[in-house]
Amino acid sequence: MAVHRGKGLATVEYPTGMNQNGDPSQAWIKVKPDGRVDVFSGTADIGNGSKTVQSQIVAETIGVPYDWVTYDNSNTDSSPMCTGTFASRATFVAGNAVLKAARQVRERILAVASRELEIDPADLEVADGSVSVKGTPAKSMGVDEVAGAATFVHGELLTGDGAHLNPGAAIIDPTTGEVDKPPHAAISYAACTAEVEVDDETGDVRVLSLTQAYDIGRAMNPTLVEGQIDGGAVMGLGFGLLEDCYPYYPTAEHRGDGMNTYHVPTMAELPEIKNVLMENPSSGGPYGAKGIGEMSNNAQPAAIANAIHDAVGVWVTEFPITPERVLAALDAKSEGRSEPRREGRVVAFDEELSINSFTSAKTWGA
Amino acid sequence: MKVVGARLPRYDGVGHVTGRTTYVDDVRVPGMLHAAALRSVHHNARITRLDTGAAAAMAGVHAVVTHADVPLLVYGHLSGAGIPGDEPLLAKDHVRYRGQPIALVAADTVDIARAACAAIEVDYEELPALFDVRLGFDGDAPVINDTFGNWYDQYEGNLDVRQIRKGDIDAAMDAADLIVSGVYRTQSVEQVPLETQVCVAIPEPDGRLTIHTCTQAMYFSLGVVCSHLQLPMSQVKMVGGTVGGGFGGKVDTASDTLTALAAQKSGQPVKWRWTREEEMLASGNRGPWHMEIIDAVTSDGWILGRKMLTIHDAGAYGRFSVYGLTKHSFHHTGAYSIPNLHFDGYVVFTNKIPTTAMRGYGVTGLSTAIEVHAERVAKELGMDPYEFRLKNANRVNDTSPNRIAYEDPSTVEVLQSLAAATGVELGDGLRAMTREQRSGDMLPDHLVAQIGSGGGH
Numbered sequence: 001m002a003v004h005r006g007k008g009l010a011t012v013e014y015p016t017g018m019n020q021n022g023d024p025s026q027a028w029i030k031v032k033p034d035g036r037v038d039v040f041s042g043t044a045d046i047g048n049g050s051k052t053v054q055s056q057i058v059a060e061t062i063g064v065p066y067d068w069v070t071y072d073n074s075n076t077d078s079s080p081m082c083t084g085t086f087a088s089r090a091t092f093v094a095g096n097a098v099l100k101a102a103r104q105v106r107e108r109i110l111a112v113a114s115r116e117l118e119i120d121p122a123d124l125e126v127a128d129g130s131v132s133v134k135g136t137p138a139k140s141m142g143v144d145e146v147a148g149a150a151t152f153v154h155g156e157l158l159t160g161d162g163a164h165l166n167p168g169a170a171i172i173d174p175t176t177g178e179v180d181k182p183p184h185a186a187i188s189y190a191a192c193t194a195e196v197e198v199d200d201e202t203g204d205v206r207v208l209s210l211t212q213a214y215d216i217g218r219a220m221n222p223t224l225v226e227g228q229i230d231g232g233a234v235m236g237l238g239f240g241l242l243e244d245c246y247p248y249y250p251t252a253e254h255r256g257d258g259m260n261t262y263h264v265p266t267m268a269e270l271p272e273i274k275n276v277l278m279e280n281p282s283s284g285g286p287y288g289a290k291g292i293g294e295m296s297n298n299a300q301p302a303a304i305a306n307a308i309h310d311a312v313g314v315w316v317t318e319f320p321i322t323p324e325r326v327l328a329a330l331d332a333k334s335e336g337r338s339e340p341r342r343e344g345r346v347v348a349f350d351e352e353l354s355i356n357s358f359t360s361a362k363t364w365g366a
Numbered sequence: 367m368k369v370v371g372a373r374l375p376r377y378d379g380v381g382h383v384t385g386r387t388t389y390v391d392d393v394r395v396p397g398m399l400h401a402a403a404l405r406s407v408h409h410n411a412r413i414t415r416l417d418t419g420a421a422a423a424m425a426g427v428h429a430v431v432t433h434a435d436v437p438l439l440v441y442g443h444l445s446g447a448g449i450p451g452d453e454p455l456l457a458k459d460h461v462r463y464r465g466q467p468i469a470l471v472a473a474d475t476v477d478i479a480r481a482a483c484a485a486i487e488v489d490y491e492e493l494p495a496l497f498d499v500r501l502g503f504d505g506d507a508p509v510i511n512d513t514f515g516n517w518y519d520q521y522e523g524n525l526d527v528r529q530i531r532k533g534d535i536d537a538a539m540d541a542a543d544l545i546v547s548g549v550y551r552t553q554s555v556e557q558v559p560l561e562t563q564v565c566v567a568i569p570e571p572d573g574r575l576t577i578h579t580c581t582q583a584m585y586f587s588l589g590v591v592c593s594h595l596q597l598p599m600s601q602v603k604m605v606g607g608t609v610g611g612g613f614g615g616k617v618d619t620a621s622d623t624l625t626a627l628a629a630q631k632s633g634q635p636v637k638w639r640w641t642r643e644e645e646m647l648a649s650g651n652r653g654p655w656h657m658e659i660i661d662a663v664t665s666d667g668w669i670l671g672r673k674m675l676t677i678h679d680a681g682a683y684g685r686f687s688v689y690g691l692t693k694h695s696f697h698h699t700g701a702y703s704i705p706n707l708h709f710d711g712y713v714v715f716t717n718k719i720p721t722t723a724m725r726g727y728g729v730t731g732l733s734t735a736i737e738v739h740a741e742r743v744a745k746e747l748g749m750d751p752y753e754f755r756l757k758n759a760n761r762v763n764d765t766s767p768n769r770i771a772y773e774d775p776s777t778v779e780v781l782q783s784l785a786a787a788t789g790v791e792l793g794d795g796l797r798a799m800t801r802e803q804r805s806g807d808m809l810p811d812h813l814v815a816q817i818g819s820g821g822g823h
Binding site for chain 1: 368373603729733
């Protein structure tokens, strides 16, 4: 009886935005008389940080400090339509909506500043809350002064609105699945290595480390990206090893009804996590962003399963990989029952799990 | 750039970690009632009698909502995409999963509401239940879904299967040196948000409804509520945007519509907060996937073709499952270029909680299957796992299963970065690989036909 170490690899890709697109987001922005910026968006923040990231996009695009921006997504009376926070779409799709609204605000600020400074708007730029003449930074006025002039001198409201919609992709041939245009806003990529220890007496698997490389397009806020990736890694660990709504399947009895009977990962299971962020900007996302919120729990389960094989030479393909399943696979191996069927060119694993072993109502095979 | 790319603190971080953020459960309104649900105790049963008289007459009970109170009982989550609705907001003639709501009671306290639920008289005629998707196709399987039967049958072209066909799978199988098959089964898991499903609905003096919602999608939920209640969007104000964890489980609009109905019927504000037990046992969770992969490969490590059967366990009703399966089918080659494909996917119903979105929807189980299978194939070939993956990695202008050219795939680069980060020495040939369009040794005959013309993503 011994503890064995192993390493496993997995590579994944994942789309940004709703599959087949057609998922609009809208936003509008107004500027207060002191230049402070109010963003109205319908995007719920589910902990993914969309309030923060959308505020960053607005501050960057208009050219004002981050702390000048307030963000209101509190209700459907004042905020315009957003399809929602899912499908890894909030940064890309809703982010594009606030980006477009912010560009309009910037144009309005330049137009008013142009009249105040008597300089062509094309010769002006906005940065750090100040409008200045390109090449002559000494000649400038604050965005707060511009907003004050707009309000009290010119009788104008500085606003902007924006909407983003990747047009819906239709399946033009349902027999082949061919689509008429790209069915995603972007695609993100990642790879993960898991390092595990497997106890061949108890079947217990401990994940020692997860090392992950993510192409995220653009890290809008690296701290938030790392939070997503770390959280996703732990969720992937739970999916790979621990969690199951129907632990006594095929019966639906004895389900976990609380935190003490349904095992999500805790600090006790937390492995060392190392991340590499790569920036391969997307062509359509705000500042090159892609969505990575969801894909961040997709690579770990397979990497862990492959590491278990590396450690003890068994494949477990029913998830989660519980100690019971590891022990059953080790028993099968020691009894010579774990090898796939090999016949000529054919290598057939897991035939006992195949639908062919359960019914003749669906014919399936090579 | 100064703001984009900066490590700025979360906009709402201090409130979250100090407990000062106002979540839906923190909303207190004068005169607010509390709701509790009566749920099915059976996996599959006919409802032969439903009598709420005694419950409604109890002191402190202000409204008992049943199917008869819902203006539009059945509204599909994907109605907007042309997929028919199948799930009643409250059970009427049948219950198809344990935990399915039958009635909602609004009362002065939660305890009274629960006691009233217990006083509702329901007679069931229990029916056989089905849990294993592999048995759903059998002729003698119990019928579960009243709209679709045992599997969804209304894809485009009146197909009962989501298909992908590309290239010539038979030729690929004929040409293969090795044909490797495997079966992968991923499970149902719960999203486990710290904030359970919760809603506060307030009837306003002007006749509107204010709904404090935990939804991940305020406008989607606005549409769902207004459809069931048959109201224009002007009559409902959704208040939300701050969610105590969702992970996909709060797109279903699980509590808003029923709470709104209870508020309408009682004329008072109503809060309905699900218990942790309800969240775990009755809220939509990640659905199981049954996946069978057969890969045709050459002895030097090319994947010539893939045949795949996927059966997605929807639970008792459709919700987003057809969307999830379609997305799954579009990505069933993973991060690789496989020119010859034959994919059949089914959404099969079982007497379990209707499954729904969760982080990685449609793809998490798929990535798991593809990557364990890739490892097995590499091992069968005696090939290094990096080499096998890098060789088959998708490249610029390779086409996806549905024939869209990849614009900027970075499978090669993420693998190279990971190798560097973990001290894995790649050979010169693998280190020199790029995402750029295939040519030379990386463009064997079998991949020539599927090079696209660019312009996609």
